Amino acid sequence: MRVDMSAEVLSKAVNVLAFLALGLAILLIIRSRLEGQVRAFGLQSFVLALLCTLIAVYSGSLELFGVGVALVAVKVVMIPRVLNRAVANVGLQRVAAPYIGTAPALMICGGLTVVAFYVMTPIAASNPLPTADAIPLAFAGVLIGFFIMVNRRRAVTQILGFLMLENGIFLFALLATYGVPFIVEIGVFLDVLVAVLIMEVFVYHIKDNFDSIDVGELGKLKE
Amino acid sequence: MMLLSLLLTPLTAAGLIAMTRRRALMELFHTLAGLATLAAGAALVAQVWNGRTISAVGDLFRVDTFSAFMVAMITFLGAVASLYSVGYLRAEFNGDHLPRSRLFFALFHLFIFTMLIAVTTDNLGVMWIATEGTTLATVFLVNLHQTRTSLEAAYKYLMISSVGIALAFIGTALVYYAGAAKAGEIAVNWSTLRAAATSLNPEVVRLAFVFIVIGYGTKAGFAPMHTWLPDAHSEAPAPISALMSGVLLNVGLYAMLRFKAVVDVAVGPEFAARLLIGIGLLSLVVATAFLVRPRNYKRMLAYSSVEHIGIVCLGLGFGGWGVFGALLHVFNHALAKSLLFILSGNILLKYHSAEIHEVRGLLRTSPWTGALFLAGTFALIGLPPFAPFVSKFIIFRAGLESQPWVAGTAVVLMVIVFGGMLASVNRMLYGAAPTELLRGDVSPGWLAPLAANLALLIALGLTLPPPLVEALQRVLKVLGA
Numbered sequence: 126m127r128v129d130m131s132a133e134v135l136s137k138a139v140n141v142l143a144f145l146a147l148g149l150a151i152l153l154i155i156r157s158r159l160e161g162q163v164r165a166f167g168l169q170s171f172v173l174a175l176l177c178t179l180i181a182v183y184s185g186s187l188e189l190f191g192v193g194v195a196l197v198a199v200k201v202v203m204i205p206r207v208l209n210r211a212v213a214n215v216g217l218q219r220v221a222a223p224y225i226g227t228a229p230a231l232m233i234c235g236g237l238t239v240v241a242f243y244v245m246t247p248i249a250a251s252n253p254l255p256t257a258d259a260i261p262l263a264f265a266g267v268l269i270g271f272f273i274m275v276n277r278r279r280a281v282t283q284i285l286g287f288l289m290l291e292n293g294i295f296l297f298a299l300l301a302t303y304g305v306p307f308i309v310e311i312g313v314f315l316d317v318l319v320a321v322l323i324m325e326v327f328v329y330h331i332k333d334n335f336d337s338i339d340v341g342e343l344g345k346l347k348e
Numbered sequence: 349m350m351l352l353s354l355l356l357t358p359l360t361a362a363g364l365i366a367m368t369r370r371r372a373l374m375e376l377f378h379t380l381a382g383l384a385t386l387a388a389g390a391a392l393v394a395q396v397w398n399g400r401t402i403s404a405v406g407d408l409f410r411v412d413t414f415s416a417f418m419v420a421m422i423t424f425l426g427a428v429a430s431l432y433s434v435g436y437l438r439a440e441f442n443g444d445h446l447p448r449s450r451l452f453f454a455l456f457h458l459f460i461f462t463m464l465i466a467v468t469t470d471n472l473g474v475m476w477i478a479t480e481g482t483t484l485a486t487v488f489l490v491n492l493h494q495t496r497t498s499l500e501a502a503y504k505y506l507m508i509s510s511v512g513i514a515l516a517f518i519g520t521a522l523v524y525y526a527g528a529a530k531a532g533e534i535a536v537n538w539s540t541l542r543a544a545a546t547s548l549n550p551e552v553v554r555l556a557f558v559f560i561v562i563g564y565g566t567k568a569g570f571a572p573m574h575t576w577l578p579d580a581h582s583e584a585p586a587p588i589s590a591l592m593s594g595v596l597l598n599v600g601l602y603a604m605l606r607f608k609a610v611v612d613v614a615v616g617p618e619f620a621a622r623l624l625i626g627i628g629l630l631s632l633v634v635a636t637a638f639l640v641r642p643r644n645y646k647r648m649l650a651y652s653s654v655e656h657i658g659i660v661c662l663g664l665g666f667g668g669w670g671v672f673g674a675l676l677h678v679f680n681h682a683l684a685k686s687l688l689f690i691l692s693g694n695i696l697l698k699y700h701s702a703e704i705h706e707v708r709g710l711l712r713t714s715p716w717t718g719a720l721f722l723a724g725t726f727a728l729i730g731l732p733p734f735a736p737f738v739s740k741f742i743i744f745r746a747g748l749e750s751q752p753w754v755a756g757t758a759v760v761l762m763v764i765v766f767g768g769m770l771a772s773v774n775r776m777l778y779g780a781a782p783t784e785l786l787r788g789d790v791s792p793g794w795l796a797p798l799a800a801n802l803a804l805l806i807a808l809g810l811t812l813p814p815p816l817v818e819a820l821q822r823v824l825k826v827l828g829a
Contacts, residue, residue, distance in 0.1 A: 248552060252525070267518070271511065280503075287510060294514055298521035302528055305521060306536050309473030313517070316480045320510055323487055327503050334496050343500040 132255035143259035170200035188307040241265035266293030354388035358457040365454040382430030389423025410470035413822040418467035429587040435794025459485040501579035508576040516563020522556035545613035553614040567600030571631040582646035586693020594686035625665035631658030663743035673742030680735040687801040688724040709781025714789040735808035
């Protein structure tokens, strides 16, 4: 199923899509409603699936195509559904409360992107694959996901931060090596799915115990 | 064959327990599974101990002496903890809460299963999946008591460990990328990478190892990624704390060491050694700051694990005999720490508080628990004739030769911990016990398996049997040290 596509075209397309994925991570910071944030994550996963399919076509890898399908099933369909269910069940608290406001948060994201380029450019330069140019963008996604986790008080947003971090790592592996072997990718999806289901249970537990899903309430355990 | 039965025993047990409705049957499955896993583990170790490697399911599983070392630890301490769990749960839940007991027993074996996969696979991706699996299997165990504090501990544990382990995946992908350039898709196997290590791109490998140390270090309890550890280890029910502190931390360490073996060849041993000495010292400092005057005895034991993982890192960084000492210390610490955590369960059941100031007169109210707790503490802080004394001695002997300043600082910190822990345990053991407490240990019969820990701690403290030394040296050879 090898299709004629020059490395240059692929490289450009990959760059655009990786940039889009990063943009969606930043969109999550701007969005204040939880449903909007879940949608941003679903969209980002869909962009990654497109990227995955594109590389699958370019490299003629059937396995990678399978990874793309699994990605859509797990991260575009199942996980957003689980998260929407959680948002619906906890009711009311749909406004995501950050510790740092939107404007400074965006500046921090800019800074993190610079850091990502600083750390990953040498790695990208030494990598012969046509997809390698976008590696720093993927790593920026990882850092921004991490930032979302520490900046947000709502458990659901923290979970989304974790998922975006996970997406960044998936993209990173995809760009650097055309993905790790099939069995590993599938195992990772399974782990993430189970992790999200467990996190959902915890959202309910936190809600029941503290009557809020504000993880800032969790501060009992000290030295 | 032996390997498959080792892996299938805990998995089958978890499934059977999940479907059982009667407590007696659950306890039976649980106990049998603990012992059967130990038997299968012992048989596997016997096959591999002389230096042979065993593969199964194509190249998915590969057991060498280093894996065997871990299998021995997991199955032995797993069996001890599983025997004690039966008595612990009976006393804790008074025979009620059947669903919670079922959850406990089933997840217990799932937890053992994920650890065994992590240490027997050759595929670094599968090792990663299994390590994340250990977190997923234990998170509900940490929250078993379903209090606000256990909920907080479990949530923190889940989030921090998942992020940490995610970073380890970047490291794994980078190493795979470096290897795939040479060996193709098979480079996801540790044995392939190890063979190709001399030709890997050093720049990529160096960056990869930083991610590996942060990632798997989060699981291993390295400071500053240890923040979840005191919460999770102190909130979990005692037998699980024993396995998390005694064994699970070492699974994280194991994963890191597999990568270190490749990195040492690719970029020279200096790089990893410096990183580990820095982390080791930091872990010691962080733990010492808490252990000067701990308030909660379960947190005291948890922080002590951070201290000991720091000592192990120092040994690995010192090199030479330090690595030998570090491996020995991993085992000795596991023996002592699981003993103490199991006893902490008995203390908690008796006094219904984990605060040190609420526990008085332990030797009077629970003579067996108290005496064993004292012996375990002596072992942990490094008094002869217990085994940790020997391994600490070997580590610092090596350190004084290669890095005298580091070793000196570490010894000072250890002396502070020594004083802090001894004073705290002293307060618990003596004094006037609350009058309403009846005399006598909680379920003393279930403490019997701890005799095995104690016997080993003393035996290995008095002599280092030559077969053990040879076996450890074979592990060192696998690691290339």
